[in-house]
Amino acid sequence: MPKSRLDSIDLKILNIIQGAARISNTELAERVGLSPSPCWRRVRVLEESGVIQRYVTLVNADAVGLPINVFATVTLEKQVEGALERFEAAVASRPEVMECYLMTGEFDYLLRIVLPDLAAYERFLMDHLTRIQGIASIKSSFSLKQVQYKTALPIFVVT
Numbered sequence: 001m002p003k004s005r006l007d008s009i010d011l012k013i014l015n016i017i018q019g020a021a022r023i024s025n026t027e028l029a030e031r032v033g034l035s036p037s038p039c040w041r042r043v044r045v046l047e048e049s050g051v052i053q054r055y056v057t058l059v060n061a062d063a064v065g066l067p068i069n070v071f072a073t074v075t076l077e078k079q080v081e082g083a084l085e086r087f088e089a090a091v092a093s094r095p096e097v098m099e100c101y102l103m104t105g106e107f108d109y110l111l112r113i114v115l116p117d118l119a120a121y122e123r124f125l126m127d128h129l130t131r132i133q134g135i136a137s138i139k140s141s142f143s144l145k146q147v148q149y150k151t152a153l154p155i156f157v158v159t
Contacts, residue, residue, distance in 0.1 A: 006051070009034065011157040013042060014051070018152035021055045058151060061114055068115045069143035072129070073107040075136045083134040084108075090132045096124055107139070 006014075012032045017023060023031075029039035046052045061067060076083050084102070091097045091111060099112040115121050121140070129138060 008157050010042060010046065010051075011155050013039070013046065014155050015152075015157060017043075017052070018155075065116050066114045068117060068121065069146065070111075070113040070115065070121055071141045071143065072111045072113060073103075073139045073141075074109040074111065074129075075107045075138075076109075077134050077136045079108055086134060087132055090128070094124070094128055096120075107137075 009032050013028065016028060016031055025040050025043070026036050028043070029036045032039060034042070043052070061069075074087070076087060087109065088100070088102075091100050091109075096113050096115055097111055098114050099110075101110045102108065103110050113121065113124065115124065125138070125140075129135070
C-alpha cells in the first residue's frame with residue numbers, strides 16, 4: 001500500500017499500534033474514532049499490504065545478559081554480486097547480528113551485534129566474521145551507553 005493510499009485514520013492506527021501492539025481492537029477503534037468492524041478491516045488491509053510487517057515483543061537486552069552492543073564496519077575486497085550475496089547470507093544466519101546495512105561511502109556494511117561480553121565478540125569475530133570469504137577489513141566500535149533507541153517510525157498525522 002503506497003503512502004498516498006494511507007489516510008489520516010490509517011496513520012492514527014499505525015501510530016497507536018507502534019506503541020501498543022497488544023491493544024484490543026475495541027480500544028483501538030475507540031481511539032481512532034471508528035466502530036470495531038471497520039477498524040479491524042483497516043488493520044487487516046495494513047497487514048495484508050505489508051505496511052504492518054509483524055508484531056514483536058521488545059526485550060531488555062541487559063535483563064537477558066546481552067549488554068554489549070558492537071557496531072562493526074565491513075569492507076569487502078570486491079563489491080560484486082557474488083561477494084555481496086555470500087556476506088549477506090553469512091550474517092543473516094548469525095543470531096547475534098541484529099542489524100546489517102549495505103552502505104555507501106568508506107565501507108560496504110554496517111552491523112550491530114549484541115553479545116554478553118567482549119570474549120563472546122572475540123569468538124564471533126574469529127569463528128564467524130573473519131571466515132567469510134571476500135572480507136578486506138573489519139573495524140569495531142563498542143557502545144558505551146545507549147542514549148536513544150526507538151522502534152516506532154515518526155508517522156505524522158495531518159488533522
